[in-house]
Amino acid sequence: MKKSFIIAAAIVAAASLGSAVPGRSAVIVREVSSGKKVDAGLAALERLYRVQYLGPARVRGLSVRIGTPLRNEAGLNAYARAANTPGSHYYRHWLTPRQIGEAFGTPLSTYTAMARYFESRGLRVGTWPMRNSLAVTGPTAAMERALGTTYGRYKVTVALGGHVRSLELTAPETEPLVKSTMPGISLSHLLNFQTFTLDYLTTSPPEPISGGISDNFINGLTPQQIAKAFDYQGAYDAGYTGAGVTIGVIGTGPITLNDVPNFKRIFNVQGSSTLTEVPATINGDTAPPPATGPCTAGSSTAPVAGCNPEDLEAQLDTEQTTTLARDASVRFYLAYNSEGCELINNPLGAGCIGPNEAEQGLAIFDDEVNTAIADNASDVLSLSFGGCELLESSPEIGELTINPGGDATGSSPNEFSMLAAEGVATFVSTGDAGSAACEGGLTSNPNINYPSDVPNAVAVGGTNTPVGPNGRLTGPITGWGDTTESGGASTAGVSMDFQTPPYQTSNSVTPYVAACTMRCVPDVDMDGDPYTGVPLIYDTGVSGGAMNEPIGGTSVAAPEMAAMWAVVLSACKVTPSCGGGYSGHVSDPVAGYTAPAAPSYRLGNPNYLWYNLAHTAQATAYHNTFYDIVYGNDGEPIDALGVVGSELGGGPDEYEAGIVPGTVYAGPGIDEDTGLGAPFARALIKYIVGV
Numbered sequence: 001m002k003k004s005f006i007i008a009a010a011i012v013a014a015a016s017l018g019s020a021v022p023g024r025s026a027v028i029v030r031e032v033s034s035g036k037k038v039d040a041g042l043a044a045l046e047r048l049y050r051v052q053y054l055g056p057a058r059v060r061g062l063s064v065r066i067g068t069p070l071r072n073e074a075g076l077n078a079y080a081r082a083a084n085t086p087g088s089h090y091y092r093h094w095l096t097p098r099q100i101g102e103a104f105g106t107p108l109s110t111y112t113a114m115a116r117y118f119e120s121r122g123l124r125v126g127t128w129p130m131r132n133s134l135a136v137t138g139p140t141a142a143m144e145r146a147l148g149t150t151y152g153r154y155k156v157t158v159a160l161g162g163h164v165r166s167l168e169l170t171a172p173e174t175e176p177l178v179k180s181t182m183p184g185i186s187l188s189h190l191l192n193f194q195t196f197t198l199d200y201l202t203t204s205p206p207e208p209i210s211g212g213i214s215d216n217f218i219n220g221l222t223p224q225q226i227a228k229a230f231d232y233q234g235a236y237d238a239g240y241t242g243a244g245v246t247i248g249v250i251g252t253g254p255i256t257l258n259d260v261p262n263f264k265r266i267f268n269v270q271g272s273s274t275l276t277e278v279p280a281t282i283n284g285d286t287a288p289p290p291a292t293g294p295c296t297a298g299s300s301t302a303p304v305a306g307c308n309p310e311d312l313e314a315q316l317d318t319e320q321t322t323t324l325a326r327d328a329s330v331r332f333y334l335a336y337n338s339e340g341c342e343l344i345n346n347p348l349g350a351g352c353i354g355p356n357e358a359e360q361g362l363a364i365f366d367d368e369v370n371t372a373i374a375d376n377a378s379d380v381l382s383l384s385f386g387g388c389e390l391l392e393s394s395p396e397i398g399e400l401t402i403n404p405g406g407d408a409t410g411s412s413p414n415e416f417s418m419l420a421a422e423g424v425a426t427f428v429s430t431g432d433a434g435s436a437a438c439e440g441g442l443t444s445n446p447n448i449n450y451p452s453d454v455p456n457a458v459a460v461g462g463t464n465t466p467v468g469p470n471g472r473l474t475g476p477i478t479g480w481g482d483t484t485e486s487g488g489a490s491t492a493g494v495s496m497d498f499q500t501p502p503y504q505t506s507n508s509v510t511p512y513v514a515a516c517t518m519r520c521v522p523d524v525d526m527d528g529d530p531y532t533g534v535p536l537i538y539d540t541g542v543s544g545g546a547m548n549e550p551i552g553g554t555s556v557a558a559p560e561m562a563a564m565w566a567v568v569l570s571a572c573k574v575t576p577s578c579g580g581g582y583s584g585h586v587s588d589p590v591a592g593y594t595a596p597a598a599p600s601y602r603l604g605n606p607n608y609l610w611y612n613l614a615h616t617a618q619a620t621a622y623h624n625t626f627y628d629i630v631y632g633n634d635g636e637p638i639d640a641l642g643v644v645g646s647e648l649g650g651g652p653d654e655y656e657a658g659i660v661p662g663t664v665y666a667g668p669g670i671d672e673d674t675g676l677g678a679p680f681a682r683a684l685i686k687y688i689v690g691v
Helices: 040-048 073-084 097-104 108-119 140-147 223-229 232-237 259-266 313-324 361-375 411-421 510-515 554-573 607-614 616-625 681-688
Strands: 050-056 061-067 124-126 133-139 151-160 163-172 186-188 196-198 246-250 274-279 329-334 380-383 385-388 425-429 458-464 524-527 534-538 546-552
Touching: 061 140, 061 361, 061 411, 073 097, 073 411, 097 361, 097 411, 108 124, 108 133, 133 140, 133 361, 140 151, 186 411, 223 232, 223 313, 232 554, 232 681, 246 313, 246 361, 246 554, 259 313, 259 534, 274 313, 313 329, 313 534, 313 554, 329 361, 361 411, 380 554, 385 425, 411 425, 425 554, 458 554, 524 554, 554 681, 607 616, 616 681
Parallel strands: 246 329, 246 380, 274 329, 380 425, 425 458, 458 524
Antiparallel strands: 050 151, 061 133, 061 186, 124 133, 151 163, 196 385, 534 546
């Protein structure tokens, strides 16, 4: 059997210093081996790994994201729910970015004063019309003065799946004093630490294509096979192709605009879909183009001069969305910051002192999400990354703030509430490590990934989808897990941070409600197992350009689902009885800003429509609309030492001790492993739009 391995790219971890998880102190200062005190973020790391102080930081620049205190955070979340709930007075009353800022955001005087504080200290500040956060960047010395702390270098020894490695990171040596002078703020990007990975797998290393990419190959399921298997084709035949709808992709790394046209040409994909790169920068920087030759330095999240490699994920997302929503427009949001610095992919001790290193893509993905909210141009959003919820819910490290009521909020989840208030449907991959999402000794309990757990997003899991050359299934669709022995699994389970959303309660079947004591993921599934994966083209025109055969993971499933929803919206757009949403004000001038209006054909978070089908009264409609996945699980094999299969990257002969504890299984109807199942595009249009 061909071996599998995970290709993972890291982003800089967030370090939100908000309210504590119940039973855990918000600020715990510990001594590391050198005897030097460290900030609360490193204290949390020190509980999990070995941390050693190395000396003062050697970085030339730093970036910090300031989560500013909203005027009415609870009101924002309540409005997002109401606007997405059929039957509500506010249903489909979408807001503009400026309206969100005026109604719920930080008061203008406070927001302006915070921005001026950092600007007066020699830092550059990015602002948003939603008034939810500030993006602050600049020289290290200036950042230290502004935050009221100093930065140090630390060595962190990490054990992942039986493998031990060391990395160097920078972090504050003491808790930033700015927290006490600006009550209510949260800080992220304070330290570099790997918490997020791209959610894709491949069954073999990238295969170089000498002399250019040939037309004489088919590796993985073609767009036509996927379109027939999940009945996009039926929607196309009815005239619904995504025309007039825009899909946004949150960028993970750079793209060349040649990859998508070449992919469409080789696979003879019809349609007029377009791809546009949208800069998501806070200081006027322009990301350099991808490398034009072999790239031996830097990474897709930390490019260096002349070396800005594509990361495969960005190419996967854009190729799937443009070929399955064949007449849609795709906007690729890419953040870049020349003053930033990302250490994860640099050798220990190298520091981040070069003149041309930068932050890009997932290193500063919040800038990309905020840009998508602010331009309000994307009707659908696709995100193909995530990280262990346990780390993200740590008040010292992660993106989330845990409120006294036991629900997670904070600057990053608020971004998803804002997208929901605009009517944007957001699809997030659940991850590829199954019930071992936090493998590496973080926890012995099952755990899922953030941000797929956010209630205002649709969590998309992966399946094994056996499809023949004619697009017909050659066997049952199953949940992707240890049964296929591909070295990965679709992550599923119950959140420990987000309460059960209303769409997963009264309208769901009883056993599922009993299991979902908190938010359950996934909601839906699409093809994900690399053994039934899709082809990929990248580095078009570059010496050594390559493709994979095939590529899989829930990073395949999320853009496929985003494309399907774009096809549904294109049907709504041309159907008078469907396109009746309230779109806000066409113009809303405030301080010279004109707010874009939300299109009236947006339908918001699809979960509020889909879960109604799970009720027994809708049983016939459910089975006509979704493929009910009844076989499979989210387990990964483990060996006698407890090493997880995806970390070993091996075949079944290496596993001796069953599968990861806490594995969940598929069954009839809605279940924890596969949610509602896999939808069919044409049937969704009939159920939701009525045509």
